[in-house]
Amino acid sequence: MSAEDRAKAAGKNIEGKAQEAWGNITGDPKDQAEGQAKQVESQAQHAKEDIKDNIKKAID
Template sequence: MSLEERAKATAKNVEGKAQEALGNVTGDPEDKIEGKTKQGESQVRHATEDMKDNVKEKLD
């Protein structure tokens, strides 16, 4: 599994949480939605990396 890809996914998650929090503070629903979307993208990236790890493990 690529540590770099995991780091990018984690950074995206943190970015999304910050944007969602900003939306909560300012009352901007678009920021809330974009923040949630970024968090979802992060979850997909992590799941993809998990699948890659599982396949690689099975092949080894």
């Protein structure tokens, strides 16, 4: 996984956690859901990059 992709995914995860927490504080279900969605998107990005890394290792 490139360092840039890893940083973007980590940033998206942090952003999602913050938005979800804000939604919890304010009681806004939209912010809670959007925050959770960003975290899932981040996890999917990590999984995709892990698969790419595993393929590269298998080829080498």
